[in-house]
Amino acid sequence: MSATSSSSVTVLRILCIHGYRQNAQSFREKTGAFRKITKNQAELVFLSAPNLVPPHKTEDGESETENHKDLDERGWWFSREDDYFKAQDKTNCAKGYEKSLEVVKQTFLEKGPFDGVLGFSQGAALVSLLCSLQQLNPDGAIKFDFAILVASFKSNSQQHQYLYETKVTIPTLHVFGETDGVIPKDMSEELLQHYENYSTLQHPGGHFLPSSSPQKKIYIQFLEQQIENKKKKKNRLSD
Structure with missing residues (x-):
């Protein structure tokens, strides 16, 4: 049996964590091409954040859209008490983070297990925190073997700083753009120092x-390696 056909027997379940002002459905739509090229390696499960993001305001303080509720824009935490988030904010605020953590835990308990987690932007920053939480508490509800972090960054919320004191040892793939104007690549590169087994x-x-x-x-190379790791893990447990 060829390597390709043998690997297709095992499919990875990956929990997908959207970016700020997105939700599970909008992120799913934006990952159409990724889902297509990885369909033989991965089953993607999408999760929405519990915190509703207020609409953008115009200069006179009015909402830019009358149908904001229809947009269903969500976030994993806010860097300011007025429900606003900016990755560059150095702050004592992480409003909504604990609620998000509970949603993630419940998802692992009710819809897991998951082999890996994929996050985008603020969602990738959350995935980074989840990696550290798992590293500190390997017997907790949140358990996964690898992570893909796209346009990630180190949270500037004071509440999260202790999570960067321990290096993450699971395999991770860090994806970032040279011309990213929202999360400049140096913010993504800064995060790498907290990982031991990473690819970029x-x-x-x-x-x-x-x-x-x-x-x-x-992507395929990384996922195929995780499939091999999963098979080896299964064999060890069955011995």
Whole structure:
């Protein structure tokens, strides 16, 4: 049996954590190309954050849209008490974070197990925190074997700083764009010092999950390695 056909027997279940002002459905739609190129390796499960993000305000303080509720824009935490988030904010605020953590835990308990977690932007920053939480408490509800972090960054909320004191040892793939104007690549690169077993995928684009031919090979290679790791783990447990 060929390597390709043998690996297709095992499919990885990956929990997907959306970015700020997204939700499970909108993130699923934005990952269409990624889902297509990884369909033989991964089953993606999408989760919505519990915190509703207020609409953008105009200069006179009015909402930019009358149908804000229809947009269903969500976030994993706020860096300011007035329900606002900016990655660069150095703050004592992480409003909504504990609620998000409970939603993630419940998802692992009710819809797990998951082999890995994928996050984008603020969602990737949350995934980074989940990696550290698991490292500190390997017997907790949140358990996964690898992570893919796209346009991630180190949280500047004081509440999260202790989570960067322990290096993450699970395999991780860090994806970031050279021209990302939302999360500059140096913010993503700064995060790497907190990981021991990481790979990087740097692309020439901006703030999105790249899924063209140059990136496809790297995703498949990374996921195939996780499939092999899963098989070895299963064999060890059955011995």
